[in-house]
Amino acid sequence: MSDMRDLYQQLILDHFKSPRNKGPLPDADTTAQGRNPLCGDEVDVALKFDGNQIVDIKFEGTGCAISQASASIMTTVLKGDSVSHARDLLDKFSGMMVTGKGSLQQLGKLAALADVHKYPARVKCAMLSWRAMEASLERRTVAVSTE
Amino acid sequence: MTSAAPLDPADIRPDFPLLDQQSGGQLLAYLDNAATSQKPLAVIEAVEGYYRHTNANVHRGIYELANRSTEAFEGARQKAAEFINASDWHSVIFTSGTTEAINLVAYAWGRQQLGSGDEIVLSVSEHHSNLVPWQLVAKATGAKLRYIPLGEHQGLDLEAAAQLINPRTKLVALGHQSNALGNVNPVAQITALAKNVGALVLLDGAQSAPHFPVDVQALGCDFYAFSGHKLLGPTGIGVLWGRREILEEMDPFLGGGEMIHTVTLEGSTWNELPWKFEAGTPKIAQAVGLGAAMDYLTALGMDRVQRTIDDLSDYAARSLGEIPGITLYGDADTRSGALSFAMKGVHPHDMAQLLDQEGIAVRAGHHCTQPLMQSLGVAATTRASFQIYNTVEEIDRLAAAIRKAAAFMLGA
Numbered sequence: 194m195s196d197m198r199d200l201y202q203q204l205i206l207d208h209f210k211s212p213r214n215k216g217p218l219p220d221a222d223t224t225a226q227g228r229n230p231l232c233g234d235e236v237d238v239a240l241k242f243d244g245n246q247i248v249d250i251k252f253e254g255t256g257c258a259i260s261q262a263s264a265s266i267m268t269t270v271l272k273g274d275s276v277s278h279a280r281d282l283l284d285k286f287s288g289m290m291v292t293g294k295g296s297l298q299q300l301g302k303l304a305a306l307a308d309v310h311k312y313p314a315r316v317k318c319a320m321l322s323w324r325a326m327e328a329s330l331e332r333r334t335v336a337v338s339t340e
Numbered sequence: 341m342t343s344a345a346p347l348d349p350a351d352i353r354p355d356f357p358l359l360d361q362q363s364g365g366q367l368l369a370y371l372d373n374a375a376t377s378q379k380p381l382a383v384i385e386a387v388e389g390y391y392r393h394t395n396a397n398v399h400r401g402i403y404e405l406a407n408r409s410t411e412a413f414e415g416a417r418q419k420a421a422e423f424i425n426a427s428d429w430h431s432v433i434f435t436s437g438t439t440e441a442i443n444l445v446a447y448a449w450g451r452q453q454l455g456s457g458d459e460i461v462l463s464v465s466e467h468h469s470n471l472v473p474w475q476l477v478a479k480a481t482g483a484k485l486r487y488i489p490l491g492e493h494q495g496l497d498l499e500a501a502a503q504l505i506n507p508r509t510k511l512v513a514l515g516h517q518s519n520a521l522g523n524v525n526p527v528a529q530i531t532a533l534a535k536n537v538g539a540l541v542l543l544d545g546a547q548s549a550p551h552f553p554v555d556v557q558a559l560g561c562d563f564y565a566f567s568g569h570k571l572l573g574p575t576g577i578g579v580l581w582g583r584r585e586i587l588e589e590m591d592p593f594l595g596g597g598e599m600i601h602t603v604t605l606e607g608s609t610w611n612e613l614p615w616k617f618e619a620g621t622p623k624i625a626q627a628v629g630l631g632a633a634m635d636y637l638t639a640l641g642m643d644r645v646q647r648t649i650d651d652l653s654d655y656a657a658r659s660l661g662e663i664p665g666i667t668l669y670g671d672a673d674t675r676s677g678a679l680s681f682a683m684k685g686v687h688p689h690d691m692a693q694l695l696d697q698e699g700i701a702v703r704a705g706h707h708c709t710q711p712l713m714q715s716l717g718v719a720a721t722t723r724a725s726f727q728i729y730n731t732v733e734e735i736d737r738l739a740a741a742i743r744k745a746a747a748f749m750l751g752a
Contacts, residue, residue, distance in 0.1 A: 234719070
C-alpha cells in the first residue's frame with residue numbers, strides 16, 4: 194500500500210489519530226454543521242472572533258480519515274487568521290480539490306491533501322469541514338449586517 | 341443450504357471476460373456483486389447478436405425482421421416466467437429494474453387501493469427502492485407505514501412482525517434477501533401472517549433471484565420484482581411478476597404507445613396483460629440479454645449457483661471473523677451472498693479505498709439502506725458480495741488486505 198501514502202500522507206494519518214482543536218467551544222460566536230448524509234460524515238465548526246480575526250476555532254465530528262484530518266488541519270491553519278484570508282484559503286483549497294494544484298507557499302500544510310483530487314468520491318470528505326467553516330462565517334456576516 | 345455440488349471457478353471465470361484485467365497491479369477481485377454482477381460472454385454476444393441481426397421494433401411490424409425481433413423479445417418473457425416458475429407469462433412484466441417494478445405496484449395498485457386507515461408493513465432493512473415508493477404512496481393516500489424491526493441476531497423480529505401485521509394491513513412489502521446484510525428473510529412465515537389478515541405480499545427479489553432458485557407459486561406472494569443486471573444480465577431491464585387477477589384490476593402505470601387497445605380523443609382502453617404495463621418501445625435488446633443470462637444460469641443449475649455462493653459466503657464469514665477488531669453484521673444463520681463488516685478504528689470508506697489499492701472492489705456506505713444503518717447504530721459499513729465467479733483465493737486476498745489496511749491506518 195505504498196501508493197496509499199499519496200492519499201493518506203503521514204500528516205493526514207497523524208491528524209486523524211491525534212486531532213487538533215477538537216471539542217466544544219463554549220463561547221463560540223458562530224457554529225455550523227457539516228453533514229454528508231451519503232457516508233455519514235459529520236463535522237461541526239465553531240468560530241470565535243475578535244473584530245475580523247478568528248481568535249479560536251474548534252471542530253467536533255466523526256467520519257473517515259480524510260474528513261477528520263482535513264478538519265483538524267484546517268483549524269490549525271485558520272486559528273488566529275483573518276476572516277478575509279480564511280475565505281481566500283477556502284477558495285484556494287477548493288481549487289486544489291479540482292486541479293490537484295496549489296502553491297505550497299500559499300497553502301502550507303493544506304497541500305498534504307492535494308492528492309485527494311485523484312479520488313473524486315473523496316473530495317467531498319476533504320471539503321466537509323471547509324463548507325461548515327464557510328457556513329459559520331456566513332452566520333457572522335448575517336449577524337454583523339443585521340446589527 | 342442445498343446438497344448440489346459447487347461450481348468450479350476454473351470453469352466459470354473464462355465466461356466472464358471483464359474479470360481478466362488488472363487493478364492496483366493485481367488481478368481484479370470484483371466483490372461488489374450485490375450492486376451489479378459481471379456479464380458472461382453468452383449475454384454480451386446475445387445483445388450484440390440482437391443488434392447485428394434482429395433489431396426491429398416489436399409487435400406491430402408486418403415484415404419478417406420485426407417478427408423475429410418480437411419472437412426474441414417474447415421468448416425472453418417465456419424464459420423469465422420459467423426462471424421464477426410463474427404459471428402464466430401474461431403476468432410477467434418487463435420493467436427497467438426492481439425499482440421501477442416496485443414503483444409500478446406502488447403507483448398502479450397502491451394509489452388505487454389504499455386509503456387512510458390502511459397500513460403497509462415493511463422492514464427496517466429494506467433497500468430504499470422498497471421504502472421510498474411506499475412513503476410516497478402513504479403520503480398520497482393517507483395510509484400508514486409500519487416497520488418490522490431487527491431481532492437480537494440481526495434477523496427480522498418475527499414476534500414483532502406478528503404484532504405489526506393486523507387486519508388494517510393491506511400490503512406487506514419485504515426484501516426476500518437483504519442487500520446490506522445478506523440475510524435471507526423469513527418470507528414464508530411473514531407471508532403466512534399476511535395471508536391470515538388478507539394482506540397482499542410483495543417480495544423484492546433483487547438479491548434473491550441471482551442467488552437461489554425462486555418459485556413464485558411456492559412462495560405464495562402476490563408480487564415479485566427483480567433486476568436483470570444483478571443476475572448476470574444487462575442494465576435497464578427487470579421483471580415484475582404479479583398475480584394475474586390483481587394485475588387485471590390495476591390501472592396502467594405509464595401511458596403511451598403499446599399499452600393501449602384503442603385511443604380516441606374522448607379516451608382510451610387498455611391493452612391486455614402484460615403489455616398494459618409496458619408503455620413505449622420496450623427494452624428489447626436488454627430483455628434478450630436477460631433471457632441469455634437466465635439460460636446461462638439455468639444450464640449451470642440455480643441449486644449449484646446457490647451452493648457456490650453459500651460456500652464462498654461461509655468461507656468469507658469464517659476468514660474475516662478471525663480478524664481482530666472486526667465486526668460482521670447480519671444474521672449468521674441466514675446470511676449469504678453479501679457480507680457487511682466494520683473494522684475498529686478504520687472508517688468504511690477508508691477501508692474500501694485501501695482495498696481498492698489491492699485490486700479488490702467492494703462497496704462502502706449505507707448501501708441504500710439508511711434506516712437499517714441507523715438501526716444498527718452505524719453510519720456505514722464495508723460490504724463484500726459474491727457471485728459464482730468469485731474464488732476462495734479472492735477472499736483470502738480480501739482478508740489479508742483488511743489486516744493490512746488496519747495495520748496501515750492504526751499504525752500497528
